[in-house]
Amino acid sequence: MDIDRFLAVNTPAWQRLEVLTGRAERGVRRLDASELDELVRLYLRASSHLSYARTWYRDPSLIARLTVLVGRANAVVYGSRSRSARGLATFFTTTFPAAVWDARRAIAASAALLLIPAVVLGLWLAHSPRAVDAIGSPALRQAYVTHDFAAYYRSQPSAQFAAQVQTNNIRVGFLAFAAGIVFCVPTAVLLAQNGANLGVAAGLFAAAGHQPQFYGLILPHGLLELSSVIVAGGAGLRLGWAVIAPGDRTRSRAVAEEGRRSVTLVTGLIATFLVAGTIEGFVTGSTLATWARVGLGAVVEAGFVTYVVVLGRAAAARGLTGSLGESPGPA
Numbered sequence: 345m346d347i348d349r350f351l352a353v354n355t356p357a358w359q360r361l362e363v364l365t366g367r368a369e370r371g372v373r374r375l376d377a378s379e380l381d382e383l384v385r386l387y388l389r390a391s392s393h394l395s396y397a398r399t400w401y402r403d404p405s406l407i408a409r410l411t412v413l414v415g416r417a418n419a420v421v422y423g424s425r426s427r428s429a430r431g432l433a434t435f436f437t438t439t440f441p442a443a444v445w446d447a448r449r450a451i452a453a454s455a456a457l458l459l460i461p462a463v464v465l466g467l468w469l470a471h472s473p474r475a476v477d478a479i480g481s482p483a484l485r486q487a488y489v490t491h492d493f494a495a496y497y498r499s500q501p502s503a504q505f506a507a508q509v510q511t512n513n514i515r516v517g518f519l520a521f522a523a524g525i526v527f528c529v530p531t532a533v534l535l536a537q538n539g540a541n542l543g544v545a546a547g548l549f550a551a552a553g554h555q556p557q558f559y560g561l562i563l564p565h566g567l568l569e570l571s572s573v574i575v576a577g578g579a580g581l582r583l584g585w586a587v588i589a590p591g592d593r594t595r596s597r598a599v600a601e602e603g604r605r606s607v608t609l610v611t612g613l614i615a616t617f618l619v620a621g622t623i624e625g626f627v628t629g630s631t632l633a634t635w636a637r638v639g640l641g642a643v644v645e646a647g648f649v650t651y652v653v654v655l656g657r658a659a660a661a662r663g664l665t666g667s668l669g670e671s672p673g674p675a
Contacts, residue, residue: 347401354393358410361386361417368420378668380431381439385611387417392614396511399504438659440612443605443666444575445656450585451578457532458574461539462546469547476551479544489552493545494561497629506625513569513617517576521610524580525599527588531580538573560634565624567645572616579606604667616648 364383368375375383394410397403444451469475479485499505516534523530542562549558583599583606590598623644627637664670 347403347406350393350397350401351406354389357386357389358393358413361390361413365413365417365420369416377431381435381611381668383417384421384432384435385607385614387414387421388611388614390414390417392511392514392618395507399507435608436612436615437655438664439608439666439668439670441652441655441666442659442664442670443608443612444652445660446605446665447575447578447582447609448656450582451575454531454535454574454577454581457535457577458539458542458570461536462543465540465543466546466550469544470550473551476548479548485548485552489549489554489557493549494557494629497561497624502626502629505629506621509624510618510621513572513621514614517572517613517617518610520573520576521579521583521606524577524582524584524606525587526584528581528584531577531584535573535577542570556634560638561628564628564637564641565620567641568616568623568648569620571645571648572613572620575609575616576613579609582606601667605665608666608668619644 361383364375364379364386368383390410391414394407394414397406397410401407469479476485480488497505500508516538520531520534523534545562546555546558549555582602586598586602587595593601623641627640630637659666
């Protein structure tokens with residue numbers, strides 16, 4: 345993304361963060377729960393933008409602006425610890441898992457859209473020499489399997505690579521969510537394309553007899569990363585379905601209600617994408633033994649699934665759906 349587009353896309357969010365931060369600093373009017381959640385969400389986004397700008401643009405004025413903004417927002421978020429800590433704790437222990445659990449059917453549909461093409465293409469290429477030949481020349485396939493795929497994870501210093509991956513993953517997650525409003529179609533296509541790419545890579549490694557190498561590079565970060573993309577896709581599908589079939593609600597009300605839940609999902613996924621990107625940057629391409637890298641990825645994924653299922657079901661039992669601004673019921 346060039347710097348002009350980066351500014352055009354993100355400046356409105358920075359301006360809104362400046363407004364909320366300024367109000368909190370001056371004490372003009374106390375931020376309510378939804379505004380506090382918005383402040384935290386925009387602060388996390390601006391922090392990722394600052395990291396991206398430092399890595400790719402090296403524009404002193406842009407970096408200075410974001411540094412000041414993130415610093416001010418950080419002081420508000422962590423300076424008013426009683427409110428901000430309580431808001432963050434409520435979001436991650438109740439609101440986010442409640443939204444994931446409430447969207448579980450859409451998430452299952454999202455998983456099918458991604459995983460079915462991956463499995464079908466992977467098996468087809470693994471067992472069809474003619475299909476493999478159609479992918480590219482033997483030399484190109486050999487280079488991809490034996491060098492290029494693994495070299496990608498070591499192409500940059502770990503911190504820089506992790507920041508790049510985190511930014512890209514957050515962008516993909518946001519697209520999977522936002523595109524859903526167009527009757528679910530762009531989200532479905534994005535999920536299927538990601539699944540197809542995964543299947544092609546798996547199939548090429550399988551055809552070459554290098555499955556352990558492939559899974560050793562994909563699973564450490566890929567389990568959580570794919571889960572996050574699938575959840576983001578589920579948010580997009582729910583948003584699009586509200587347009588297609590609003591039920592007994594008006595279409596605008598249905599979209600607004602699903603939008604509040606979907607924003608919760610996408611906001612919470614920023615954290616999971618950051619974790620997955622950190623693993624990809626510092627673990628996937630490292631010299632750790634394959635079992636250690638895959639084991640770490642499996643533990644993180646198991647922890648995430650347990651977290652959303654246990655806390656999500658508990659929140660649902662209290663009547664919560666994960667909508668922003670929703671008040672927790674009695675425990």
